[in-house]
Amino acid sequence: MDMILFIVVAAIVALVIFLFSRQKKRPTAINKPLSFSHAPAPPAVSEAKSPAYGLAEKLKQSLPSQYAELVKKRVLSAHPGMTEREFEWRWLELQRFFILCAVLDRVPMFSKRIDDVWHEMLMFTREYQAFSEKYLGRMLHHAPNVSDDVPMPGERAWFDLVYIELFGRNPYSELLWGPFLRYPVPRQELELFQAPLLATSQDGRFNAWAYEHIPEAKYAIQVMKEKLQDRIERAKHKIHEKPANFSNTDLLMTSAIFFAWNEPEHFDEHMATLDEIKKDRSGSDCSGGFGCTSNYDDSRSSNNDSHHHCSSGSDGGSGSSCNSGSSCSGGSSCSSYEGGGCSS
Template identity: 35%
Template sequence: MFRFLFRKSPKPSKRSRVGKSKPDFRASDLPQGLGLLEGVPLERIVTKLNSALPLDYVERLQYRVKAGNPSMSDDEFACKWFELKRFFLMNLILKRTPMFSSEIDEIWHEMLMFTREYQRFGDQFAGGVIHHSPEREPKQMPGERAWFDWVYAHLFEFAPTSSRCWNGFFRNPLDEERTDLLRKANEEEIAEQWFDMEQAKRYPEVAETIRILITQAIKEARHSVNSRRFEDTGWKDSLTNPNNLVYMAGAMMFFSIQDNGNYTSGMNSQWPEAGLESEKYKQSSCSSSGCGGYGSNNDSSGDQGSGGSSSCSSGSGSSCSSGSSCGSGCGGS
């Protein structure tokens, strides 16, 4: 069973942190492919993503990343690289895809240093460069983070280190503007607002995935309005394994709509043990850099920590501090 941080808890003393260890990174535990959920029709797109990343490029990237982070193991790189590829896949689907992990963003930075290879990757996979641009700090984007979590949960199965890499999930409620649109707007309006319809024209699998996500989001939002208690939604009974990301995302939708002001309490009412092991997910591990990751132990609320930052300029002229989140966008074909 995995744990997620919902509860704001007092910052532990240095003594209480002794013995707390980060979850191990084991590449052998990663799902096949990118761990797409059953029914998500993106297998061909995953194959295209991998074919756009030649082995030589990945090996040189790994060497550069590990040279800057001597303590990073091959398995740790593999797990973070796995999550970055998931991020690139989400970038084909969403109109806006902020980067919410300084650790994964660090690998993205290094990709940009290989300007020709990165250009070729973007052209082959997305029909243009996947631009890297600095964004506001994650603590200023709770609604965007909540939507990222919801979409991620409906695309991918949970990998053992997913929460570690993304600094936890479901800490923030969906914003009222987003839930109102899901409750009242039609599918076309929602698609134009949040999804990359240019990539939907390019890839029929992306168009179908967007349709599936919108249908599910509308269903969850409108069902949440008509259910007085989370138990009344019936979602737990409809899933063979209720302790999964889809179930948690459904709960996030319900408590965002029914009791946004007490969102944390509502989530904890379903998982009272959620905070017991939260510290291991709150610890930042920017390796040799001193940045505090989103939800690091600098702030138990799940906001961006205030540790030191490192920055680099990409080949396309963009730059990003590891203390901030970074967004992406595809160049059109």
Template identity: 35%
Template sequence: MGIFLTIAAGAGILFAISYLSGKGSKKKVLLKENIPNRLGLLEEVPASAILHKLENALPYEYINQVKLRFLSDHPQISDDEFEWRLFELKRYFFLNSIMKSTPMFSSKVDEVWHDMLMFTKQYEAFSERYLGKMLHHTPNLEPEPAPQERAFFDWAFAQLFEITEYTWQAWGDFFHYPMDREVLQKMSSFSDDELKQQLFNVKEDNQELVNYLITQLRAQLRESQEIYNSDKKGAFERPVLFGDLSGLSLVMVFYSYYYFDEYWDYAQAYAYSTQAHGTSSCSAVFCGTGGHNDSHNDGGGHSCSSSCSSCGGGCSS
């Protein structure tokens, strides 16, 4: 009996050592099987018609040509990562169909777009089928994004899509910049038509979706005003999971409207969730510039680690 317990204990120690060493060194990998269906659109978003139009405008033959070229030019990138980059590019095209201005904020996603452009006839056909006009590529050459355009991109993205860990890696920090305060301040006097003219590219097939986004924005501004009346500095629930955007749109609207010049001083308090246990003092919630096993920086010099187990998916050990 004693010999059996000694063997069992020894095996347990070896397993623990093997598990812990593997846990620290085993690299997370992307799996295309984890890509959400329907572009990861949130359930309540009225966008089936636009989604169907986008998918029909991108035939398999065209995408496969782009994929073969991309993987040939980037041998270090896996088939699965290409599919994730393409997934985020489709989301970008989706936003492009409804927003007045949509700069490209991701170098990873932009690389796939570049290869699409190499097949000029197929790309022109895609643009015509999807948008009825040429979708021109304008690279973002600025070291920092246009803050208010990036802010509105983040806000709209959060209203429409499920966020995965790869989303953070592809697009970088979300909600780091305030929304255009002038637009928010004029919302009570703007009609829906004026708001559409200011912010959106409205067509027959996206009117329901644009109306949905305007309703969301007006509701969040009203709620912000109610919060301000009871607490001038605002009080919001902190996210508990990496990539959890629920409630952060409201944080953005509130501090953009009332504390535009001090926006990040206030908003960053809700960018990270405090961990009660573990070796790290915080975990990234909407900082996303690192790799799968990298640390994230909270903008204040503090390094925060994250793992695939605490996010919306996309990775596997």
């Protein structure tokens, strides 16, 4: 009798273990790639607490609503498969790009989809010139590429650093720009932004002309430099509080500077470890590039994307130099593409 009871109990235990193991092996649901099909409405160009808020307001005042509506109609007509919601996100990111052009000396445009909107905006030549001069006090040029494509991780590193500092991180923004924080800012460049140079505008990285002529840009640049200096000092003294996730911009930027300064060879590994956002959410690890620059010395490439830059010169081509560029996340296979540039 005891033997029969033992066998029955053993059989029940074995059955429970079997069923539990089958349940664990059931395939989990695959996360669908992020898309604009069900995207929320985009946020404001800049939050009020951001150092970019003044520039965002100046940009808004420089862009007549009638002009924005003409651009929207032209873009949707040229891209019949694009939804109004996707256009809204592309338009948001183009405006943020223009703000970056007022803050940085050179800004590659790392997104073909955003550059497509910029191209259509340029078709209204008089309106575009009026916008540029009211916003920056000079023409914001979009120049074609005239040189061969070469890697430019340093430019993408600065783009990511300043973009996230000013606007934070959003998965739909990253869907357009490509993965953020995959490259470290070179330590030799960070060393230039220590205390002695904070009060100057001639640092080679931030927009010296805008610093001298646009109060909103000067304020944003000063705040950026102060935060940069503080984070460099923390990195030098090995002071680092690891963020639990990437929702805290301050901790995220502190981490980016800390690893760029102390462990640049493992930067991508460290930042990917911290990143809680799934790599496959966008269905691609590559992004295109276009932008705003004065003296390009490197660039990056992307899958079948074009590449341009913007230039804020006082005349049709003064001060601009063009190079190709693109961005590509680590581990992906990317092809080179045509590009251009802008300078301040």
